[in-house]
Amino acid sequence: MTSTLSGRGANTRPARPARRRGAAVGLLFIAPAFIGLLALYLIPLVRTVVLSLMETGPFGGGKFTGLSNYEALLGDEAFWHALRNSAIYTAIVLIGIPLAILVSALINNARRGRAIYRVLYFLPVVTLPVAVGMVWRYIYNGDFGLLNQFLGLFGIDGPSWVADPQVAIFAVAIVGIWMTLGTNIIILGAGMQGIPEELMEASSLDGAGPVRQFFGITLPLLSPSIFFVSVLSVISSLQMFDLIYVMIGRGSPALDGSKTIVFLFYQKAFIENDQGFGAAIAIVLLMIIMAATAIQFRLQRRWVFYG
Amino acid sequence: MKKWLGTTVAMLAAGALLAGCSSSSPGSSNGDEAVTLTYGVWSQEDAMQKIVDAFEADNPKIKVKLQVNPWNEFWTKLQVSAQGGTAPDAFWMLGDRFQVYASNDQLLPLDDAIKDAGIDTSVYPKALVDLFNYDGKQYGLPKDFDTIGLWYNKTLFDAAGVAYPTDQWGWKDVQDAAAKLTDPAAGTFGIAAPLNRQEGIYNTIAQAGGEVISADGKKSGYDNPKTQEGLQYWVDFVKNGQSPTLKQLADTEAVAQFENGKVAMYYGGSFYASRFYEDTKLRGEIDVTVLPKGEKRATVINGIQNVGYGKTKHPEELKKFLLFLGGEKAAKIQADTGAAIPAYENTQQAWIDSMPEFALKNFIDQVPDSVVYPVSKNTPAWNELEDKLLAPAWELSESVPNAANALAEAMNKVLAKE
Secondary structure: OHHHHHHHHHOHHHHHHHHHHHHHHHHHHHHHHHHHHHHHHHHHHHHHHHHHOEEEEEOEEEEEOOOHHHHHHHOOHHHHHHHHHHHHHHHHHHHHHHHHHHHHHHHHHOOOOHHHHHHHHHHHHHOOHHHHHHHHHHHHOOOOOHHHHHHHHOOOOOOOOOOOOOOHHHHHHHHHHHHHHHHHHHHHHHHHHOOOHHHHHHHHHOOOOHHHHHHHHHHHHHHHHHHHHHHHHHHHHHOOOHHHHHHOOOOOOOHHHHOOHHHHHHHHHHHOOOHHHHHHHHHHHHHHHHHHHHHHHHHHHHHOOOO | OHHHHHHHHHHHHHHHHHHHHHHHOOOOOOOOOOEEEEEEEOOOHHHHHHHHHHHHHHOOOEEEEEEEOOHHHHHHHHHHHHHOOOOOOEEEEEHHHHHHHHHOOOEOOOHHHHHHOOOOHHHOOHHHHHHOEEOOEEOEEEOEEEOEEEEEEHHHHHHHOOOOOOOOOEHHHHHHHHHHHOEOOOOEEEEOOOOOHHHHHHHHHHHOOOOOEOOOOOOEOOOOHHHHHHHHHHHHHHHOOOOOOHHHHHHOOHHHHHHOOOEEEEEEEHHHHHHHHHOHHHHHHEEEEOOOEOOOOOEEEEOEEEEEEOOOOOHHHHHHHHHHHOOHHHHHHHHHHOOOEEOOOOOOHHHHHOOOOOOOHHHHHOHHHEEEOOOOOOHHHHHHHHHHHHHHHHOOOOOHHHHHHHHHHHHHHHHHOO
16 A cells, blocks of 8 residues: 555656646546536525525525525524424434344344344335325324224223324334334344354353343444444434424324424425525434434444454 | 538537527417427326317317326426426416426416406306416416315214214304214224315314405415304314324325224315215215305315416417317316316206215315415415424413414514515
8 A cells, every 4th residue: 555655656747747637537427426416405595595595485486595595494493393303203212223233133043034023124215105104194083093902902082192282292203213113223234144164162151141142242343333323323213204294293282292303394485485494494403413423323323343 | 421411410409409599489370380389287087188189189289298297206207398498388286386396487478368268257166266366367268177066975873873964054053064974983083183284274264254365465364263163163082082183184085084984074176076975885885965054155265276387389370279278169178077076157967977976066166155265475384384383282281372373473484585
């Protein structure tokens, strides 16, 4: 590595035209990806930033008002409320990660039927979230739902799961866990299969039982996968919208207690026609997600083990 | 080969330019080329196509292309395409969305066209015409309308030995009947009292002599004690256990509870008639009458109107089409399909006759008592507040006056920003 670097430094001059041509070809090669990125992410991002500094009408136009949308946002009780709901939702969905580790360890140790279990757990991932939401809405129905009929067998009078402000966000988060479990199991399962067999063998020769092996070998060696899964889960949970929209919806008494930050964005930008304010929400959410991810990357140094 | 291609492209481009020129000059119907208009709707495709066919037969030089977008996409698409200058020339519009478009100069004023054609707008219910008037200009002609009626389940009434509702009923009669019809053991309720605008509170607020919003659209009416009476009427049913709770109604919407025979009375729109009628078992069990009287008679009237896009390339042809859509011929075609009540005077009989088991005439008879659906420039903003701030009253965790006063305060803040 070092020798190539010093070699390059020595013959800089003659190599230049060739390198420039090489750079042009390189640019050409990344152009398709870059143009896509530019058109679909970077330009909209810049536009959103600009929009967030404007007071807009429902059909475009508007005037620059500086940071007034952000000021209004930070002073808006509804924003803090939605932020709290999103945080609660994210925290609950993170509980799904230990669950996914447990399930994938069980699948990994299964003698037969691994593929069947993987498919079963993965099915919710490839199912349309709207369809999932509709089905769970029926299951959660307070009067006629399957869940309450089941609880009724034990004499428990269950609540209106998705209409009761006290429980709705938990009920939705459980569906969220169920929906992401499949992806997490696949990623963690792959991580587990990458753990060298001889480590396991050596440890069992030394007299370690399965539990000791799990905590002493599997978990530390799996930590990069766990880290990856948790970063993805936090991002997708903070972006949660569709389940709330389908399972709770506008006009439900439970909406206020479960309205996530993206739902608030939808409401402000598309129902109340305040696109500038909506853009400000989107930018703040972007910053929150970046901060949450940065914090996770910082913390990983303490617990992720890259063997 | 290359040269040939280049020439063709150039010729095509020139052709397109020429076509663009000829069609962009307004009112160029004297040319030989046919003009194509687009018409954006969200349902009733068959009926609308029949109307379009009839229009094209009368006007061979104007073609109309129907664009159907389902309800969930219709409004977002319309708003985005209006922003980009590519909205359909004619499209359906609703009262609660109308002022956003009218106040931002997105719609074509029709006053001149209406005057030139000598159209008398008194053939439509007045409240509907007023709904689409903004700043003294008329932007739409009513296509259809809906009013609210008292639907009731005859089987449940018979079982409880209560006489069916009549057009003489007042609030007190409903309250008495609701008490008798509620049977906790059987899990049936006298009435459904959802927190519903068009089918619920807006009717009773008007019946109590209150108002949702001041006539100039600048001030909330929710701090008016009369308005609060209209809310209390519903909350009392919940409080007395005569209606499913708000949570139960969020789980299973009121209309479904009525269809399932769980509630005996339901304040519901004329737009549910065909849905109820399709259920052959339900058809024989239910009927409908006028809304019970409060301090006075009132029902909310709402409906679809045909409006034109302000930036259309063919304003003259578009006006012609819009007047046709608002005319008697179109109304008759529509009535025959039974999809909705046509707004044009004396064309409604076909709709009434299409479902003889129901006393649908009651919906039409209420038109003289109908009140305008309350709107302002940005109606959806305070609609959100109604849902949020009135819910505690329905959940019985807050008194009606407290909840309504809080709503009035929040709503006035939003209105001040319009």
